[in-house]
Amino acid sequence: MITSASNQQMKHVIQLNKKAKTRYEQRVFVVEGIKMCMEAPKEDIQAMYVSETFLNVPEHGQKLKNYSYEVVADNVFKTISDTQTPQGILALVKMPEYTLEDLLGKDGRSSHLLILESIQDPGNLGTMIRTGEGAGVTGILMNKTTVDIFHPKTIRSTMGSLYRVPFYITDSLEETLQELKERDISLYAAHLKGTMSYDKPDYTKPCGFLIGNEGNGLSETIAESADEYIRIPMEGKVESLNAAIAATLLMYEVNRQRR
Known part of the structure; x- marks a missing residue:
């Protein structure tokens, strides 16, 4: 479990949320919430993070059974979330490319x-x-x-x-x-x-x-x-x-x- 906001992965999420330049250099963006994470094309998800509290709900564990994810301490998850009331799940997703x-x-x-x-x-x-x-x-x-x-x-x-x-x-x-x-x-x-x-x-x-x-x-x-x-x-x-x-x-x- 990730317990520090100084963790490199957490710093990476914060940078992606704050800076368009970082997003476009890496061709990756952050999505938050159960709906946005579950609807993301699975092959495009590069990483997924869930809070302790989120994982305590049995139905959430069911939704995640086919996903790889990292568990994040609740207080740390608040620092990486862009919302005031985080749902407790976010993912890094590869940008789609269109012509x-x-x-x-x-x-x-x-x-x-x-x-x-x-x-x-x-x-x-x-x-x-x-x-x-x-x-x-x-x-x-x-x-x-x-x-x-x-x-x-x-x-x-x-x-x-x-x-x-x-x-x-x-x-x-x-x-x-x-x-x-x-x-x-x-x-x-x-x-x-x-x-x-x-x-x-x-x-x-x-x-x-x-x-x-x-x-x-x-x-x-x-x-x-x-x-x-x-x-x-x-x-x-x-x-x-x-x-x-x-x-x-x-x-x-x-x-x-x-x-």
Whole structure:
């Protein structure tokens, strides 16, 4: 049993939780909680740690019978956890790798993409990934200034969808959007200049939605890549919606039309 926070393995977990640079250098991230650990692809789990208290619950021992793990003293587990009330289990998981092709659907004709520019809130990003799975997106494309997809808060917000939704982080969003257009994928920007209601276009064909930064929206260059500006009608004095809520409405409209 690990009884000291100075243990090298514990220091490693803390570094992975705190530093994106360490995560990307090692291509490993930390997941916490029974759901996130059990849903992780078993072949990608590099290490698993459980607290004494966690292991005292008989059903937990049953869940872990086919896993290798290290037991950690409760007080030490609190120091390596990123949550205020740790569930008592975490794992180090190998990062999944995807190409742009992986995002386009099995035949390329079913593409349903969520395209993110500089989203900053990890909870928003995680919610979009989770909702994206529910709405049937084929993938999520994002630029490098979008918050880290492996940030602990993002991971928690995905509730496991991170393992199943393909994503791609592009060096040049502008160039990648041009590539999508060359593949006949229609791009729509939720934009204040939009005159067409979001539920009017035909989304049964390959499409993608551009969602911008929470405070500033889409940059002019990226917005101009859209084939159409669309708007979400709003009552009262509301000028805009939370980015994750706007993305949800758009993705589910595609789902509705394709059903």
